[in-house]
Amino acid sequence: MARFSVRTSGFPEIRRDGEPCPLPLRKGLALLVYLAEAKGAVARDVAATMFWPDSADDVARTRLRRLLHRVQLALGDGVLATDRTSLRWSESVAVEVDAQQFEAACDRGDFTLACRLYAGDFLDGFTPGACPQFDEWAFFRREALRGRAVQALERVVQDSSAAGDYATAVAHARRLVALDSLSEVYGRALIRSLMLAGDRTGAERQLEALTQQLRDELGVAPEPETRALLNASTRIAEPPATRYVGGGGVHLAYQTYGAGPVDILLLPGFVSHVERVWEEPRSRALLSALAAMGRLILFDRRGIGLSDRVGFSPSVDATSSDIETVLDAAGSRRIVLLGASEGGPACITFAAHHPERVAGLILFASLAKGSATPDYPHALQARQYDMWLRQLVTDWGGPAGIEAFAPSLAGDPQARAWWAGLLRAASSPGAIKGLLEAFRDTDVRHLLGRVAVPTLVLHRRDDRAVLVGAGRHLASHIRQARFVELDGADHWMFAGAQQPVLASIADFIAGLPARAG
Template sequence: MVPLHVRTFGFPELQRDGQACPLSLRKGLALLVYLAESKGPIARDTVVAMLWPDSAEDVARARLRRLLHRIQLTLGDGCLTIDRSTIRWAATVALEVDSALFEAACDRGEFELACRLYTGDFLDGFSPGDSPQFDEWAFFRREALRGRAVQALERVVQDCSAAGDHAAAAAHAHRLVALDPLSEVYGRSLIRSLLLAGDRAAAERQLEALTQRLRDELGVAPEAETLALLKPDAAGGETVPPTRYVRGGSVHLAYQTYGQGPLDVLLLPGFVSHVERIWEEPRCRALLSALAAMGRLILFDRRGIGLSDRVGLSPSVAATARDISTVLDAAGSRRTLLLGASEAGPACIAFAADHPERVAGLILFASLAKGSATPDYPHALQAAQYDIWLQQLVAEWGGPAGIETFAPSLAADPQARAWWAGLLRASSSPGAIKGLLEALRDMDVRDLLGRIAAPTLVLHRRRDRAVLVGAGRDLAAHIPQASFVELDGADHWMFAGDQQPVLASIQAFISRLPA
């Protein structure tokens, strides 16, 4: 077997026995990386279309033949298996790819190893030139790997802090700040770790640098919580509830509990979440604290999202419903009030229908029963319209994508925009979220509505543009004995806009629940 290492983190490189294989052809490097990532044969037509999209077919095929010849001269005749229709790495090549090693370490939960393997962004600074299809593929792959690196770093910072190794926690928090310099959560984590490691001067420098970035980029000042870190005895205080993990099948789910009381309230947000960064937005934190005053609040990130394990497949409604059960078991909750927002509503509906004995009540906020419109369900976007919206959302990923629709009242707020952009990046990658939202587009839980036995409250703002109010009315009409409250406003997010009518409706609903 011929050992060959493919480095994809940073500028790509091929190595044999620790020595670089000099391949100066950018399109050759692009092809070999693409083959290594694909883990199987690739059609010649695919390669031609990807690397020479503007060339005539016969010209592009001739260029591919010359390129393959030069690759074989450099690496040896036996490196590739080539036939008339496909290309692949030869079975005699013992291929080692750093991105695959990194993902395998993440899958095994070896996050410290994963952090060591992630030496830079995927194909950072590399492009074969005049190959937009390859560049687009590399972008989505880069974002997916970056998201997993952020998650791995978060886990290692948690583990090092719990073990009292604050110097190591600070080193990894430095990398988190470099990946998302406008996140106050990561900035606070770094400052706190430096203080606990005894390096107050470095903590003060980090606060100064964070203050400068927020002022220059967003025109805002750090929150009082951040500034308070440098007050005496402030470094050890927790700013968010501790994150715990429970295993559901082969996936570890991140969850938190906050507050106390006779009632448990499980809040499941929409298509993205992050149980730690959700506390970073002041309005969102105020809403969570208000809910925790009504009972013990339970939060979790569904599989593939936020701090929970990333998975290859998009979580279905049924899988998320199973994860609800897993988290409730871990939290020791017997009867719970489920609060499902937006796309999380269907999973809460499924759980309530299948486990009536565990559900004290069900609240659906800005939710819907079906992901796309049909002749008998006009309350959602047509599938074609949905796909256009999804394409735009994915194209804007990394920035505050969709905030004008989700929260019109916050669309001009620079701090809210920065928080939303950071939450998106930390929650998922554009490629992964595309798969998740495609699954949500095709979901339909209308057949479950009649089986819900728990008291149900449906809340919806009448000018919501993300999920039309008709979807909320339809839910209330088909769930037995459901109450419907139509709220004023256009914000899709529960915490945006006027929270008081939302909280008053929830509190009144809780007061009517059977003891």
Template sequence: MTSGRRTRYSFGPAFELDTHDRLLTYRGKVVPLTLKALEILVILVEHGGRVVTTDELIEQVWPNTFVEPNNLAQNISSLRRALGERDQDTRYIETVPKRGYRFVAPVVQAEAAASSWSRPDAPPNGISARVPETRYAQSGDVNIAYQVVGDGPFDLVFVMGWVSHLEYFWMEPTFARFLRRLASFSRLILFDKRGTGLSDRVAALPTLEQRMDDVRAVMEAAGSRRAVLLGVSEGGPMCSLFAATHPEKTLALAMIGTYARRLKAPDYPWGPTLEERQAFYEEIQRDWGGPVGLAERAPSRLHDPQFRDWWATYIRMGASPGAALALTRMNADIDVREVLPTIRVPTLILHRSGDRCLRVEEGRYVASRIPGAQFRELPGEDHLPFVGDQDALLDEIERFVAGFHNPDHDRDRVLATVLCGVTEPRAAQNGRDASEVVMAAGARERLLALVRREVERFRGRLVRPDGSACPPVLATFDGPARAIRCGATIAEVARRFGCPIQLGAHTGECELLGDTIRGLTVDTALQVATQAPPGDMIVSRTVHDLVAGSGLKFRNCGLHIRPTDEAELSLFSVEV
């Protein structure tokens, strides 16, 4: 805390309002309120006994912004619920018709030194106890809410799973303590993924690829060139994809209670079945607004009334019922198993042995697939990292990040989606006249110009193979959905040119040296392309699994390739 004086007001049986840190407590425990509601309460308490007009409140709480009076009334209503107003005997805020509001309860004012903070969840030295300022980063045409806390020697991006709400993070003392501890040894960057919390609501919830773009946008807005990524639960797969795709931006990777695939499969026996997920979908539809999912995520706090109320409010503020359901359905399609072996940054996996939401075997599996990853199994059954023994987790993270300084890893080895296009007359191999598919020189030039334009438009990069002839289309993308949309556009326009082209895409580890690329992924993409009928596009199962929730449609075309003697990849046609 900084030096200086703070003002505290006491009222009611045991309420205490700290105007400096915008915190309302009851018997020492934080009362969850939005920042706007807290600002309204501070104004009313500071003017105790006097009417504060509706116009005054709106001007002070929402300066230079048009706000409907109903917005103010809703905040007043939430304040009354938080204060426990039920009848005239427990009245704190009086409505003065056609004028405004008045705080009518007796108030005792006390001055206290800012350094006298003594609550058990006190922040570490130098970290403010007040809710951090929320800012916005532009990711495409979407605004992403983010906060920056602390001034440590390196940046740490915290990626919360499922739904989130930045300002409600800080309303639960144990969560606030967890974040402040992270900020005591790093410059902590927090954000709400698009469609949740304080970020823009969107028509379609984000894919892993879009979430990766949002992290990149937030890092740029916060002035972060490289950061440690810390992913919780469903935040882990996204962080894995980011670390593999952008090793130049990733200092290290840590994941808590994470997974590689959300649903059960013959070679991944730990996830829930489709029937079990369907039961959870029905719970969301039926009970959203209450403490949905708490029994699996925080069993040790399940019967704590205050924590249940906070959790119910937190997830309700984080997403609407429809958005929560859509996000949960999309997460069920996540599968990053093929991404994990391509991660080349220092990695730590933490998992509690009795985690009821994601089994500890899932954490072990993730660690086993990432080269050089450290795995730490800790006691406990809570999934939420700030519930239970949070210090055990935080100690491991702090030791991990203190153990390296600018690790030397090969930034030229990256995860990329390779789009390959060939123009060999495959149809001729099936008995058709080769002249039907061999393009004229002029048409080929038009095709190459099209390829250059579309690859640039979809943020790709044209490359050439190391030591072999270059096919007409060879490009890398940092997101598979962009590669597919680029390929589909090229295929459609090429058909109109009378230049049928076979297109294929595969995601894997590549070695990039300038504009030269090499590695098994390039050979695999070429194999995929040669299986496509002229004018069509085919992708590997790896690509198919990484674009869950993108809206892209596929058809299992019944074909397979073998990039290695051990591996067999199913192929899928892209349906435009």
């Protein structure tokens, strides 16, 4: 059996039994990569349209036949299986794809191997030319793989530092910095690793380079915590340790912080990263204040942040199941659920199905349905939602959507840089597009009447991301709900005035009839 390897890191290459296959045709290379990634048959019409989008159907099909003939001549007869309607790599040959080997290593949790396998971005610098559909597919695939590479590198840096292997931590932190040179988080990880490895000169050079890049590109200076890393006598406050628990075929990243008579699980909106959330001073202050009320539990839902990336968009029910998995791992018997924005529906679902485990439910800037219908006018129309989503995906990598999510911080360069970095680390454009498309179709209104636990609904009056009417709707349909309308326009809980939010939460928790963790 002939063995083929398909290299997708950088410029693509096809090898047969270890020897390069001369294939100067860019569209031929692109077609072979696309077929290898498809792991099955691809319709002829789909391939013809992808590579000759401006040609008439019969012309495109003729050009595809000619291309397939030239590819067969280059690779050998029987390598591709074709018929009148479809084409694929033949089952009589073995095909290995480096991108798929990398993903398999990530899935197994072998992050050291995954980092070795990730030799560069998917099809970096390659295009078949005048094939926008292929280029779009390659872009989303590239971003998804890059996100998993970032996650793998973060894990190796974390594990190596914990094991005292600072040389390995330095090497992988350098790769993180190369992937995102504007990330102060990654720059800080490298500086810290260099200091622990005894290379103060290298740490000073890295701080100097980071300082100049932040100044030139973003007009900001490094945070005091970053500069303090060079002071060996200064102990830098670290975020809580990140732990993992397996459930439903995935590994979920979670943290616990603080102690007290009640456990508080915070489920944020559509994107999260349990470590990066501590890097923003206002966010850190809010989390610390919540931890002063009890033991705070944070986790990244499947597919987001430091939890395993998955090839599908997790449903509300899947996220509700993940809540139970994390609570069991944290040893929590009863919980106060705090669902913010898109985190609300999963918390509602869990509270409706597991009232015995929920002492109280808090919903902040949340809603029961992802898009508007005649009987639910409190969200964007599906068409408006899709337009917003396209813009969000287009702006991904920068501080996408911050003007709507946190108008009070939209002009703050440090906040903008943090948000952009969190987005890049937490997900990819393709993955977040699928997740938000799934949320657009979410509807938990039928569960509101089944919520039988004390509930607090908080919503800022001029919230631009989720209208205040959505909060009023929640409160009016949950039996034991109290609605508190707050001043301000910020959708993020930590942006704007925190004190009214924290005071309402503290009063609510203090008034719960049972507060066991």
